[in-house]
Amino acid sequence: MRLQGRQIDCVRGGREVFSGLDFEAASGQAVAVVGPNGSGKTSLLRLIAGLLVPAGGSIELEDGTAELTLPEQAHYLGHRDALKPALSVLENLSFWRDFLGGEVGDIGESLAKVGLAHATRLPAAYLSAGQRRRLSIGRLLAVWRPVWLLDEPTSALDAAGQDLFAGVMRDHLGRGGIIIAATHAPLGIETRELRIGGGK
Numbered sequence: 001m002r003l004q005g006r007q008i009d010c011v012r013g014g015r016e017v018f019s020g021l022d023f024e025a026a027s028g029q030a031v032a033v034v035g036p037n038g039s040g041k042t043s044l045l046r047l048i049a050g051l052l053v054p055a056g057g058s059i060e061l062e063d064g065t066a067e068l069t070l071p072e073q074a075h076y077l078g079h080r081d082a083l084k085p086a087l088s089v090l091e092n093l094s095f096w097r098d099f100l101g102g103e104v105g106d107i108g109e110s111l112a113k114v115g116l117a118h119a120t121r122l123p124a125a126y127l128s129a130g131q132r133r134r135l136s137i138g139r140l141l142a143v144w145r146p147v148w149l150l151d152e153p154t155s156a157l158d159a160a161g162q163d164l165f166a167g168v169m170r171d172h173l174g175r176g177g178i179i180i181a182a183t184h185a186p187l188g189i190e191t192r193e194l195r196i197g198g199g200k
Contacts (some may be wrong), residue, residue: 001027001176002026003178005023005044005048005057005059006059008022008023008056010044010054017040019056027177028173028177029173030178030180031181031192032192032193033180033196034193034195034196042079042182045182046076048070048149048180061073061147073145074145074147075140077136077137077148079151081133081135081136083135084124085123086123086125088122089116089127093110093142100139101143109141113138114134114138114164130157130161132156137168141168146176146177148178148180149180149181150180151181169188179191
């Protein structure tokens with residue numbers, strides 16, 4: 001499997017964010033997208049996820065599931081944790097599992113892998129920022145999708161959480177997954193760097 005972008009142009013609000021961008025990642029590879037604030041790191045992830053339309057160029061997933069689009073084969077983990085505060089930890093993850101469909105994993109095992117097995121019945125409103133991020137990471141495990149698009153994924157995690165997430169990412173890559181992560185901090189895994197310059 002190979003994810004690649006060719007000559008991608010990104011325009012937002014009439015402003016060119018970046019142009020002529022190329023990238024590539026094969027199964028088992030992680031790419032760290034780096035650059036200053038406003039350079040287009042989040043925009044690139046949103047383009048790959050199908051949340052934005054490129055002004056030019058192409059983004060393709062080779063050797064994926066033919067009947068599914070790229071967005072249907074990707075998890076997008078953004079800045080905000082998409083959680084319902086009134087639902088419990090277990091209910092939140094169950095919702096996402098049912099909503100996303102596909103190859104479903106074990107919810108209890110997913111929560112254990114992110115260190116939340118003890119908090120299954122706790123309403124999400126009572127979680128700390130780091131625990132909310134862990135629960136969002138659990139969504140990546142609840143339903144298998146080969147492409148992970150991660151926007152500053154370790155921002156709310158303490159050192160133990162970062163180590164735990166590094167292990168989760170290594171497991172995903174070991175299964176042949178692909179990771180594209182916009183980050184200002186090391187992820188704790190081997191990555192290739194894609195540097196985006198400042199916007200115009």
